[in-house]
Amino acid sequence: MIEFLMPSLGADMEAGTLIEWKKKPGDTxxxxxxxxxxxxxxxxxxxxxxxxxxxxxxxxxxxxxxxVGTALALINPSGIASxxxxxxxxxxxxxxxxxxxxxxxxxPISLEKTEEIHTKAxxxxxxxxxxxxxxxxxxxxxxxxxxxxxxxxxKTLAQRDxxxxxxxxxxxxxxxxxxxxxxxxxxxxxxxxxxxxxxxxHYYLGKRIDMTNALTWLKEVNSKRTVKERLLPxxxxxxxxxxxxxxxxxxxxxxxxxxxxxxxxxxGFVVSLRSGGIIVPAIHQASLKNVDEIMEALNDIIPRAxxxxxxxxxxxxxxVTITNIGDGGADTIFGVIYPPQVxxxxxxxxxxxxxxQDGMLGIRSSIFVTLAGDHRATDGLTGSGFLVSLxxxxxxxxxx
Numbered sequence: 001m002i003e004f005l006m007p008s009l010g011a012d013m014e015a016g017t018l019i020e021w022k023k024k025p026g027d028t029x030x031x032x033x034x035x036x037x038x039x040x041x042x043x044x045x046x047x048x049x050x051x052x053x054x055x056x057x058x059x060x061x062x063x064x065x066x067x068v069g070t071a072l073a074l075i076n077p078s079g080i081a082s083x084x085x086x087x088x089x090x091x092x093x094x095x096x097x098x099x100x101x102x103x104x105x106x107x108p109i110s111l112e113k114t115e116e117i118h119t120k121a122x123x124x125x126x127x128x129x130x131x132x133x134x135x136x137x138x139x140x141x142x143x144x145x146x147x148x149x150x151x152x153x154x155k156t157l158a159q160r161d162x163x164x165x166x167x168x169x170x171x172x173x174x175x176x177x178x179x180x181x182x183x184x185x186x187x188x189x190x191x192x193x194x195x196x197x198x199x200x201x202h203y204y205l206g207k208r209i210d211m212t213n214a215l216t217w218l219k220e221v222n223s224k225r226t227v228k229e230r231l232l233p234x235x236x237x238x239x240x241x242x243x244x245x246x247x248x249x250x251x252x253x254x255x256x257x258x259x260x261x262x263x264x265x266x267x268g269f270v271v272s273l274r275s276g277g278i279i280v281p282a283i284h285q286a287s288l289k290n291v292d293e294i295m296e297a298l299n300d301i302i303p304r305a306x307x308x309x310x311x312x313x314x315x316x317x318x319x320v321t322i323t324n325i326g327d328g329g330a331d332t333i334f335g336v337i338y339p340p341q342v343x344x345x346x347x348x349x350x351x352x353x354x355x356x357q358d359g360m361l362g363i364r365s366s367i368f369v370t371l372a373g374d375h376r377a378t379d380g381l382t383g384s385g386f387l388v389s390l391x392x393x394x395x396x397x398x399x400x
Contacts, residue, residue: 001056001074001075001076001077002051002053002074002075002076002077003071003073003074003075004035004049004051004071004072004073004074004075005068005069005070005071005072006038006066006067006068006069006070006072007047007068007312007316008068008069008316009038009040009042009045009312009315009316010042010188010192010315010316010338013040013041013068013188014067014068015065015066015067015068016038016039016040016045016065016066016068017038017039017040017063017064017065017066018036018037018038018060018061018062018063018064018065018066018072019036019037019038019039019044019062019063019123019124020036020037020062020122020124020150021035021036021058021062022034022035022036022037022046023035023036023049023055024055024058024144025055025056025057025058026054026055027054027055028053028054028055029049029051029052029053029054029055029075030049030052031048031049031050031051031052032048032049032050033048033049034046034047034048034049034311035047035048035049035055035072035073036072038066038312040188041184041185041187041188042184042185042188042279042308042310042315043185043308043309043310044308044309045310045311045312045315046309046310046311046312047311047312048311048312048313049075051075051077052077053075053076053077054075054076055073055074055075055076056073056074056075056076057073057074058072058073059071059072059073059074060072060073061123062122062123062124063122063123063124063127120141120145120146120147120148121136121139121141121147121148121149121153122143122147122148122149122150124150125148125149125150125152125153128150128153128154128157129148129153132153132157134153134156134157136148136153138156139152139153139156140152183276185273185276185277185278185279186276186277189277189278192338192339193336195339196336196337196338196339197336199339200255200337200339200374200376201374201375201376202336202337202372202373202374202375203372203373203375203379203380203383204334204370204371204372204373205370205371205373205380205383205384205387206332206368206369206370206371206387207368207369207387207388207390207391208353208355208366208367208368208369209366209367209368209369209390209391209394210355210357210364210365210366210394210395211233211350211364211365211366211367211394212364212365212366213394213395213396213397214233214236214394214395214397215233215350215365217397217398218231218233218236218397229292231291231292231295232295232298233350234298234324234326234347235291235294235295235298236291236394236397236400237322237324237347237367237394238267238269238283238286238294238322239286239289239290239291239294239393239400240390240393240394240400241267241286241320241322241345241390242265242267242286242287242289243287243389243393243400244386244389244390244393245265245287245320245386246265246287247385247386247389248382248385248386248389249261250342250377250378250382251320251342251343251371251373251377251378251382251383251386252265252319252320252343253319253341253342253377254319254340254341254342255339255340255341255342255374255376255377256340259342259376259377262319264284264285264317264319265285265286265287265319265320266282266283266284266285266286266317266318266319266320267282267283267286267318267319267320267321267322268280268281268282268283268318268319268320268321268322268338268341269281269282269283269298269301269321269322269324270321270322270323270324271301271302271305271306273305273306274306279305279308279310279315280315280318280321280338281301281304281305281310281314281315281318282313282314282315282316282317282318283297283298283301284297284313284314284317291400301314318338318341319341320341320342320343320344320345321335321337321338321341321343321344321345322344322345322346322347323335323344323345323346323347324346324347325346325347325348325349326349327349327350328349329348329349330348330349331348331349331351331368332346332348332368332370333346333347333348333370334346334370334372335370335372336372337372337373337374341374342373342374342376342377342378343371343372343373343374343377343378343383344371344372345369345370345371345390346369346370346371346372347367347369348367348368348369348370349367350365350366350367351365351366351367352364352365352366353365353366369387369390371383371386371387
């Protein structure tokens with residue numbers, strides 16, 4: 001049997017709450033399938049499975065708080081399904097005692113004691129029902145063996161709202177606490193950045209890069225496209241970064257009792273949230289994507305990041321981070337490395353600046369690029385070579 005473990009979704013994550021299983025014993029799974037939803041400080045995250053086989057046993061009940069690295073389920077890679085009765089035993093399975101220093105580990109989400117014991121529903125469904133004062137005994141479940149799912153409760157809640165509106169009565173909804181999501185995410189970021197400042201000896205390098213050729217090429221390419229198909233300058237920055245990392249693989253790495261280079265170049269892209277704070281999803285295998293595929297990835301991942309609907313791999317797979325101020329912002333940004341990564345590249349705002357070229361002074365579109373490196377992993381010579389390579393690719397955008 002293969003143990004499916006609670007993944008780490010960032011250096012700041014110590015545990016997550018298992019909200020809902022998306023698979024059951026006997027189900028066949030393959031790489032990339034969503035097996036569960038887990039609630040963390042960064043929102044509700046879809047957890048992917050990276051092995052193929054048949055679900056043998058679910059070890060953790062819904063609603064339990066689980067430390068990173070805990071076995072959540074067993075997967076049979078041989079393709080032989082477990083006995084059917086195993087599924088019925090799961091709710092009775094006692095949680096395993098884990099890490100005595102953790103508080104309330106594996107405790108189900110608390111509900112009112114007045115809740116009827118015989119009602120069969122997932123903990124998440126019970127929580128929604130309790131918060132919205134819905135009687136579970138009046139709901140017909142559509143889950144396994146008639147169990148009430150969160151979708152059943154949400155459907156009932158929607159129907160109740162419609163009915164009350166038709167009666168011209170106000171819908172009583174508990175007001176959302178302002179800043180709750182933003183505060184949670186800021187807390188998570190603060191933990192990671194504090195760890196970074198404590199443990200990582202940063203060094204910083206900077207280089208001003210002429211973007212005139214790149215923007216001219218981009219304007220010409222976009223003139224032949226529809227508005228929907230047009231590329232933004234940031235895709236050239238991401239692609240040039242990915243290409244340069246192939247030449248300097250020590251920067252595409254993590255530090256874990258030594259330098260560990262990563263084969264795939266998965267670029268974490270900093271996304272600002274409207275409610276406050278940031279989140280850093282990964283653009284997978286950026287070096288293998290062309291500029292159109294990178295643009296497509298951005299159009300997909302940014303809205304989902306702001307809606308806090310990312311997959312576990314998008315939060316945990318980044319091998320290096322890019323932070324980009326965008327037009328009209330600060331000229332220069334000095335990033336803080338996100339552990340266990342060993343580098344972060346900062347791109348300031350593209351602006352018109354005096355620029356000397358071939359002995360002549362003129363006005364050129366330029367950008368100031370910084371590299372923050374982990375001095376345990378690399379040094380200024382490596383970092384400087386990377387910035388020179390980055391400049392080379394941006395001066396020849398057609399090569400991207």
